Amino acid sequence: MPYVNIKLTSGVTQEQKDTLIAGVTDLLAKTLNKDPEKTFVVIDEVQPGDWGVAGVNTTVYRRRKKAAAK
Amino acid sequence: MPYVNIKLTSGVTQEQKDTLIAGVTDLLAKTLNKDPEKTFVVIDEVQPGDWGVAGVNTTVYRRRKKAAAK
Amino acid sequence: MPYVNIKLTSGVTQEQKDTLIAGVTDLLAKTLNKDPEKTFVVIDEVQPGDWGVAGVNTTVYRRRKKAAAK
Amino acid sequence: MPYVNIKLTSGVTQEQKDTLIAGVTDLLAKTLNKDPEKTFVVIDEVQPGDWGVAGVNTTVYRRRKKAAAK
Amino acid sequence: MPYVNIKLTSGVTQEQKDTLIAGVTDLLAKTLNKDPEKTFVVIDEVQPGDWGVAGVNTTVYRRRKKAAAK
């Protein structure tokens, strides 16, 4: 009966979500023999302005990384 | 001081949410004598495409169930 | 397919947990016609030192409340 | 490698979110020497109708508080 | 910068946990090009008495399933 919550910044297609759902469910079935019918995978897309890393929101963080890479 | 988080697939009316909030708060007050003023209930509606079960998203899952029921 | 997470400070008996699990599952079945077989309720007991309210941990908070009630 | 999730009722500006992200990251760096590059802060704005307290949703709760304050 | 939380009933070895951590991280890298250095996977083992399904705790639920299978 596993419950898996995946949080990531937004911009994910339904096809990619389906790959994540299938992959995680398969991993739990193979590793721990968990029943897929009792395996929930919930994906939360988070807006970049709502996700902070290194003390700033992700929009600012990515801009800095890009600038530093030049 | 309980904190309760209810995650379910979207399509819930405000009236139904109010029933859940009242019911859970009442249950915690009666069972554990928890103060309603310190009881938080947060409801997250999740799009069917973001909720996986049995290795597929809920839209696909429900379609399959319906087809199997015929 | 609801997933419910209840967080509360520790000191809950198994009987009380069972009452919470049964009550929440029943509430979701009656209010939203949710299948109990697909309803997960996860209870997290949190040590008082790990739960903060009003800027202090729960042990300190309760001591203050008691002192103020005298 | 801390992960911090802040849930609050909606109506928060990006500037306020940035203050929260910077403040929490700084607090963890100063208190526990946590690396900001490995500190995630995720903010969830919750609609007032989805947040319950005292057995009612926040819209109703605030209306009552205002009425009681008169 | 994904954050993944896996909740499952207790009884998982460190080797199985390591397989889950590696598998989920790899899945996110391949599907969404996510940087493993910024991918957190947190596993919560939940005692059977704290996890409810079908209105009862997991210990009771498994006993019933076994009895029904006879």
Place this chain on the structure above:
Amino acid sequence: MPYVNIKLTSGVTQEQKDTLIAGVTDLLAKTLNKDPEKTFVVIDEVQPGDWGVAGVNTTVYRRRKKAAAK
């Protein structure tokens, strides 16, 4: 009515937890005028074997970092 959940690897003293609780509550009061009496801060200490980063658990990750730093 904010709810804040801080997850970090274990090894945190009560004094450090108290500093986090006070700091986060203060930050929310100053930034968003949130009532401390309605601000919950829940700290989860996670065993290093249960926290993955870069595809390995934290014990392995830290050992590698140390070895690389030599």
